[in-house]
Amino acid sequence: MIRSVIAAIVLVVAIAIAPPAHASAGEVYVALGDSAASGPLVPDQVLPDLGCWRSNRNYAHLTAKAIGTAAFRDVTCSGADTKDMYQPQGTELGSVPPQLDALSQDTTLVTVQIGANDVGLTGFIEDCLNLLPPPVGDACNDDYMENGQDTWRVKTDALRPKLTALVADIRARSPQARIFVVGYGTYAPPGGCYPRVPIIRKDADYIRATLMYFNQMLAEQAAEAGAGFIDLQTPSTGHDPCTSPGTRWIEPYVPASPATPFHPNARGMRGFADAVIAAVSGV
Template sequence: MTSLFLRSLAAPLPLLAAVGLLSAPAHAATPGYDSTTQYVAMGDSFSAGVGAPGGDTDCGRTAQGYPALWANAHGITSFTDVTCGGAVTDDVLANQISGLNAETDVVTITIGGNDAAWGEQVTTCMSGDSACTTSINKAIADMPAITAKLDTTYAAIHQAAPNATVYVLGYPLLFEETASCSVLIAPNQFQRKEINRFGKALNQGIASSASKAGFKYVDAQPSFAGHAVCSNQSWFHAIADLPPLHPTADGYKLGYLPALTSVTG
């Protein structure tokens, strides 16, 4: 979010804050994916790997994000990474589409969290329960405007890479809803439930737009279950961390990578 959605919570990168290839186990290349596969990773901070070590200073891209881990696990050597923390759909259209062409075989993308101002929802929710519900209700009511932007973006991806298989990854829910949790780590229980309600609505919109475009939607929520903020084994940075509410290296390796692999093989 300047990394995925949290523009309002953080600093140097456009999203939240300033953000080596972590060795993945050696695997035989999956049939259909090998050293000849042309793979392009697109999207915001959750695709760039913001929150894992080794991020670059421009976009927070790191070899510990799920795109590099997935490429490595599948023997893919032609890997183009145009992801960038803080990206919105307009950034994908202006700066990332150029990474695609008719030879592109595979595309992955997370996008929409910054368009939907998820970080602003978190900030507003922390100001009080009533303000939280009002903000979440409005954000969900405005979701058709977000899905319209996604439709435009996905159509542009298809036009630029007409032969590619496109995997649209959703976002994990950020918070465990019932666990006891310090305010330095997360909002109160009611607010966490409201923020997750928004996350579910956003993912539903993303999945719908992906299906309409003929793309494959990858649900990240199941693989992160039990590992959100406030869990005993969280795969996220807490509110007071930098970058706040982004996956850790374990989140990308143990959450996003298995989610993607479950769909791609």
């Protein structure tokens, strides 16, 4: 209960200190991030940098269209982590420039969704897939305890200074920009939905708690760095991979809509865009 109250306070503080959010037709918008932002396999995949698996219906494209930007640069790329903000990223179809190279002195709006690949969250979810329930199949959450510590929380906490530094580096390159750190969506409801998504109850709750802690960390670091934070966890509640194909925003291990497993589909990108548009427009 105390932790929930603290998390709620953190989110309120993050929103309260966020830069004034008033989008205008003159915005110069740069979108940074990983596959949760780029939209792999969501129609239509666009050039350049086809190896980044970037959709023209990801939330950044939808946001840019909705707010009527003067200029828009989307450099989100599947597989990206924080180091790819600063150095070229290799993809299956060639190397792409550092994402921060897209920033300029005239940039006025930046969204950045990054960090999941630094700690391997997608791989962690896939590792917990269990086609055979107990007692044949084993829970995966115990595999991530070392010396009494949860290794995912250790990795998450180790990412904190990198995110604070990243926001500072974005601000140094684009001093006029309003910067928004974007969180991640809801990947599991309480208890999961075995066998629809073959992750047993104990592991589904562990995944849920791990992602909630990760999003809390992002909100805290955004607040510390003086950036805004956009919560995608709350609006995607009830649209997780356990819900029906016509309701879900994030696809399960076997997708029913064009998207990679445990990534947003087109419906999810629309829902996430609504959250981003509201945040950057001050609604």
